[in-house]
Amino acid sequence: MKSISINKDLRQGLRLCIAIIAAVLIGHSGIFTHHVVLLSTWIILAVLLVNQTTAGTPLRQGILIYTVMLAAVLSASLLNEKYLALIVSSLCFMLAAYGAYLINLKKLPVNHPLFLVIYFSLILIISLQIMPVNLLLHDIMLALIIGAGIGIISHLCLWPDSTENNFRQSMAIILQGLSKYVHSLIDENSAKKKHILYLLQEGNQIETVLDSRQSAYEIGFNRRLRSGYRFFALQIGRLLEILFAMEYLISKDVIAKMPDDLAEKSFAVLRTNNELLDALSHYFRDQASFAKPSESGDDIAALDQALATVVPNQLALLDISPDYVMYADFARELKDMREVLRGLLNALP
């Protein structure tokens, strides 16, 4: 199944459809002697919710959702008074809605704990208002187990989300975005508004499109992969920070104020950095045709030399002109960027 390459959303939809067909068939297979439709609905609901997991830790997330559903059904069975039931379910929904408002639900992946509160209130209100559970508690618990089992098995066996592929794709997207941004710095000399907004847009894409970065921090994530993923996530985060810092200096016309020689050397370093970024991005897009680039560090040495001719060597004298500190800061950002890129390239197999 793994070899079939289909879009992530389509894969998710197909998986859910197959799981629901299995749920309907099992529900009607004679496993329940009475209230077949009602109990089949519980199986389907369990399948639907347990399938709402992300790559990385689907088993743990599935079990958590199942436990929450079970807790909601048990709570509903304990609330015999209609008024009490209404108030409890309303309060649960209020809590979920307020939490969703505070955290801004649109930003969150489906494995955020707030979703568990929402599922709890959803199941509670369904159990209380639409499908009362009091008479069939044992059967409903069995239906939930069956549904959760189908959901988890389908998630693990039918076109499972490859954590590695997700991570690779997310890295390729991020690195491509950063590379484009550095290109724009080289081409236009100074940062304009559109660059800042562009990078923000890119940032949003980075954080929301793929959740592999998030999963690297979750409990239950593959221990062998975790350290590597965290290393890459951390270094990519640092690269972004360096670019933001450089952007600030560029917006203060650091390059325009620089002596020509220093500006030229800075651009030379920036160009090499961009080549390394491109190489990294290429690796994550197409591992097969990747060749590790070599860089001697001569451009960095030339930058240091050019900086030494402009900026005083003694730290105390840097304060003479604010521009000196700015040049030193910019050169440091470029060197830091190179250090990060070297580290990332060396970490590749």
Place this chain on the structure above:
Amino acid sequence: MEQYLTHLSLKKIAYLILVLGTALIVYFQLGAVQASWMFFSAFIFSLIAPNTAQLSSLIKFFLQTLLLILILLIVGNTFVPSYLQILMILAVIMILARLPARYSKNELIIILVSVFAILASMFPLHFAANLTRCGMMLIGFFIAITWQLIIFYHQNNLRDAEVMLVTALNHLSACIMSCFLEPEYSENRYSFEYRLYKQKTNCLQSFLQLEQQIKVSASQIEQTRFIQFNLIFDVLVSCAQLRFRITDFSVLDVCKIELTEIDLALTRVWRAMLAKPEELKIGITELKWKIERLDDNFQHVLQVSAPEPLVLLLLIVNLRYLCNEMMVMVDENEIYLNK
């Protein structure tokens, strides 16, 4: 704690209580078998409603609801054979599964629509009863949307987006300073970095929200303020570079008092930016003074004792840049208040 008590969050609590109260009253007044669907939908819609009274958002929300009602009308009828219902549910799920990437990023809406569709198809009704069920859901929708219009009618979306951004920047700066001040940083690097990553993400998303609101208002002053906020974010992130550059974190113990004072002064500035703009200038002056104290320490102690004095100098310089950008913001603020 302050984020739980802003006027916006209090508004949201009031909104939820009003929806809850109205839904309960209508539920008991109607007393119909299908009234549970009204109650259910009132809460679902209050959960996913946009926190705004902007016409475009409300129209979009209404259209989404109509689509949901249409789905329920089709799948919840007894005249549709059960195998066809299952097929329709599968088709709905397939379409919905494709939606998040193309249309809506809010996965909760997709999940809730699927839940509604499954419930309606598993409990099919005659056409009239099904129509009543959909009508009940529409009543629930109108309860949620009416209070939405009343509560959020006078809302200044631009100002709210700015408040969210300043709050996000406040959390980011606190997180950055904690990396310098907490001795556990070097041992628990990943947990600190994860927190920082979340705060940075929050800031970026707040920027995007503010940008959207500025596009709607098309105000030049707001545009300038937005760029200024961008610069403040850039400098903050630039200050954070110290944690990667420094090799011996014990050096920071030497200037722990000064850094703590800067952290407190920064928090005061953000708070002033949020609620007391008249105190902003005083806050920034105080911050400047604290930075000068750190500089004094640097000139007399750190410059000699630290193995990498340049990285500390760069931190001081970046903190000064931050102060300058904030001062520009004060001028912007005066224009903003006089507007």
